[in-house]
Amino acid sequence: MKKSIIAAGVAGLMALSMTACSNGGGASATTGAPTTTAAGAATTGAAPAAGGTIGVAMPNKTSSRWVADGNAVKAGLEAAGYQVDLEYAADDIPTQTQQIDQMITKGVKCLIIASIDGTALTSQLQAAADAHIPVIAYDRLIRDSPNVDFYVSFDNYKVGVAQATSLLYGLGLTNKDGSKASNPPAGPLKVELFAGSSDDNNATFFWNGAIDTLKPYLTDGTLVVGSGQDQFGQAAIMRWLLETAQTRMDNLLTASYGGNGAGLKGVLSPYDGISRGIINALQNVGMGPKISDGLPIVTGQDAEIESVALINKDVQFSTIFKDTRKLADQAVVAAKAFLEGKTPTANNTKDYDNGVKVVPSMLLEVDTINKEDIQSKLIDSKYWTQAQVDSGQA
Numbered sequence: 001m002k003k004s005i006i007a008a009g010v011a012g013l014m015a016l017s018m019t020a021c022s023n024g025g026g027a028s029a030t031t032g033a034p035t036t037t038a039a040g041a042a043t044t045g046a047a048p049a050a051g052g053t054i055g056v057a058m059p060n061k062t063s064s065r066w067v068a069d070g071n072a073v074k075a076g077l078e079a080a081g082y083q084v085d086l087e088y089a090a091d092d093i094p095t096q097t098q099q100i101d102q103m104i105t106k107g108v109k110c111l112i113i114a115s116i117d118g119t120a121l122t123s124q125l126q127a128a129a130d131a132h133i134p135v136i137a138y139d140r141l142i143r144d145s146p147n148v149d150f151y152v153s154f155d156n157y158k159v160g161v162a163q164a165t166s167l168l169y170g171l172g173l174t175n176k177d178g179s180k181a182s183n184p185p186a187g188p189l190k191v192e193l194f195a196g197s198s199d200d201n202n203a204t205f206f207w208n209g210a211i212d213t214l215k216p217y218l219t220d221g222t223l224v225v226g227s228g229q230d231q232f233g234q235a236a237i238m239r240w241l242l243e244t245a246q247t248r249m250d251n252l253l254t255a256s257y258g259g260n261g262a263g264l265k266g267v268l269s270p271y272d273g274i275s276r277g278i279i280n281a282l283q284n285v286g287m288g289p290k291i292s293d294g295l296p297i298v299t300g301q302d303a304e305i306e307s308v309a310l311i312n313k314d315v316q317f318s319t320i321f322k323d324t325r326k327l328a329d330q331a332v333v334a335a336k337a338f339l340e341g342k343t344p345t346a347n348n349t350k351d352y353d354n355g356v357k358v359v360p361s362m363l364l365e366v367d368t369i370n371k372e373d374i375q376s377k378l379i380d381s382k383y384w385t386q387a388q389v390d391s392g393q394a
């Protein structure tokens, strides 16, 4: 759909689109997963040489997923005719707020933000609204602000369900699809639970999806949390840090497993970096080194290359693959819609209440990856190459 936007009209279009957004009206349901690709965005975006700069704020470069996200969003926006100011904030909140302040000052036409602390951007978003800059929350919902116009993410509750299902599968209690195993091991099986960063809205969704899935097994005693630490606040790992997770696992092993992990069968982990910290701690007390040697089942998320390599080597059990290329496409589609005075299409208008309003969302599906899925899901789709899987490096 071609639409040339003359400079004088932009502010008016922004205002219109933001009004439409805050009314929550006009968001229509879509069916099925989006099929556009970065290349697709290039084709559809080739029409208007839209111009203008879009600000893209990413949390850190230490996780390969955010680097992939940033690159994919940038490529898609550039192919659509925009310039891109892409910034990473080294997981430092003041750095991210400054970067966003500067983007607003420079006059970006739209902001795409993957926040570090989802509650820390209220004044930046107010400044953006005052300047009629639409804001798209990328993967992580920005909370406590009326000025979040759209949210692109994955179905975060389902991510938690998939993680817990994978833990149950790894323990032999279910089949891969979550149906009951015909010959499950006798309980009680000891597990430990980890959660993400408590300032990231997603962490609670992952936790709730996982706990709802594990609950029947915890209630009937098939599963037991060996440490007794079964509350989100006890399990949360601030900033999702590998080192913090490793230290917590060290402490749990000392306090509840005789220092050598005896009896521990599995660990729910919400993110690959946390998984690697957990695995380091388990291996340091002599467990494993592989699952076939008795290393507990450890789940994950993001299909980070370091963890995919560990899955391939029978060390980490699983990860949840979120195709960042598809998410980036959705962010590009949403930004283009705003800049053309339209309302981006949402497929969820009820679940993501940011404390002030329900933010219209486009949620994508995820895939669980075990060793046998690496080829079909990650290599065939060109997310990672065989060489990267072999070396564990991007």
Ligand code: BGC
Residues within 6 Å of the ligand: 063, 139, 140, 196, 200, 202, 203, 240, 270, 271, 272, 301, 302, 322
């Ligand atoms: C993302 C996850 C990621 C985690 C740590 C969450 O907000 O949704 O994909 O594993 O942050 O970076």
